[in-house]
Amino acid sequence: MTNLDVVDAKILHHKGYIDQSLRKGFEILASNIQLSAIDSFHTYQILAYNLDALSNYPLALEYAEYAIHTVDRAFEKNEKFQNSKWIASYYIKVGKFQEAIDYKKQGIGISKDTLTILKLYNDIGFIYYQDNQLDSAIHYYKKIVEYDIDTERFSGIIGLAMGNIGAVYMSKKDYKTALRYLKIDAELNWNRDLTSYYNALNSQSECYYFLEDYKSSIKTLDGLKKFKSNDFKKIGSHSVLKTYKLYMDSYAKLNQSALSLEYMNKYFNLKDSISLDKLTYESLYKEVLNYKLSNIQKDLEVSNTKIELIEAKKQRVNFSTYLLIIFILLILVIIIAYFNRQRRNSQIQRLNTELMVLEIANKKKDLNNVASNLSFIRKFIDEALEKIKNIQKATPENIKSEIISLSHEFKRFKNSDENLAVLQTDFEKTNSQFFSKLEKQFPELTQNERELCGMLLLKLSTKDIASFRNVTPNAVKKARQRLRKKLPLSEKESITKFLENLK
Secondary structure (H helix, E strand, C coil): CCHHHHHHHHHHHHCCCHHHHHHHHHHHHHCCCCCCHHHHHHHHHHHHHHHHHCCCHHHHHHHHHHHHHCHHHHCCHHHHCCCCHHHHHHHHHCCCHHHHHHHHHHHHHHCCCHHHHHHHHHHHHHHHHHCCCHHHHHHHHHHHHHCCCCCCCCHHHHHHHHHHHHHHHHHCCCHHHHHHHHHHHHHHHCCCCHHHHHHHHHHHHHHHHHCCCHHHHHHHHHHHHHCCHHHHHHHCHHHHHHHHHHHHHHHHHCCCHHHHHHHHHHHHHHHHHHHHHHHHHHHHHHHHHHHHHHHHHHHHCCCHHHHHHHHHHHHHHHHHHHHHHHHHHHHHHHHHHHHHHHHHHHHHHHHHHHHHHHHHHHHHHHHHHHHHHHHHHHHHHHHHHHHHHHHHHCCHHHHHHHHHHHHHHHHHCCHHHHHHHHHHHHHHHHCHHHHHHHHHHCCCCCHHHHHHHHHHHCCCCHHHHHHHHCCCHHHHHHHHHHHHHHCCCCCCCCHHHHHHHHC
């Protein structure tokens, strides 16, 4: 193995032969030859690149960190950052966003090139966006827009920043603001960066879709038809897949089934193709893992003593692990039991509340009926008094029959007071907890005022309360005013709402 093998591994990677490049890299490490600092750096770097292509991000980061550890020995001071900044993407893919940001920020203080600084601002903004720190993302994207530069010369990076700001506002579901920035992105990049222009139109269409402007969504997508088939290779399958999905959904919303079905077929055909490629990479990924395990096994066989130590340590770790698992399981059982009990209690409380609401509704209905009966009874009494006056004026032979008739009428309506008494008792039972709280918190309230609170809790109108209590509506209004003064209410606060919260 020589430095030529390192060069071969790099060439294979750049040509797209990921599996061959990866095998070559592992063969270099397995050979145990003495590599220079630069060759060590490139070997680890190419392994990281290939593992990243296979979506094995944790292992890719491991080899990327090995590469970075050799930077101090391999490069001069002014070259260190250029050969270290690429590791930020690996930290992002494993969710270590702050480490990625720290690497990017180092470059801002080191670099003197304006375009490099602007790209670093954009990278930091994108990392914050991936970490869902949206305001911080916008802050760094706007640093690009606000930078003192020649707008025409740097229109590409400015357009990219505008598009990224639009993406952030899309995440915030502020689609109108997002559209404004995405349109600027498209205007600046339509003849400079095909990928940025394509994605800008795709995102504009998505904004129109969520704003339910489906015709504008389709019209925007139609602007992508001028792209040639070779352009789609640069743009990427996932962006094209998104286009097909937007066409499919927009035509469906406009009830244009034939066109929606056409793009549905394109969407699923492309999606199946992407899935097939993914399966191929997963197969290669397993092969790579097996290859690495084989090398590890060879290293372990070098020393029997080392194996025995590892086995002993493993047994201790296993025992500790078993105890930890048992402890965790016990904790989980306790937590599950606790939450199940809380859920049952919550269900019981909800059912009790629903039952109470139902009972109150029924009592309110009964109360309304009784109020109606009272009104009728009052009318009856007025008529009876009129009859008594007529009896006084009647002839002796007709007095007896008139009195008997009037007596029967009184007996027919005498149960009205009994109904009121029964309803009052039921109402107090149903709301006993409410009245207990009311009396405890506001002992200065009179019996009549507490009864008025109960009627207000049932949301009876002033007219109904007046009918029930056999008073005028004006008297009820005055009683309400006196009650408000005794309760801690603001001028605009509803007395009924206050009583409901008290309940």
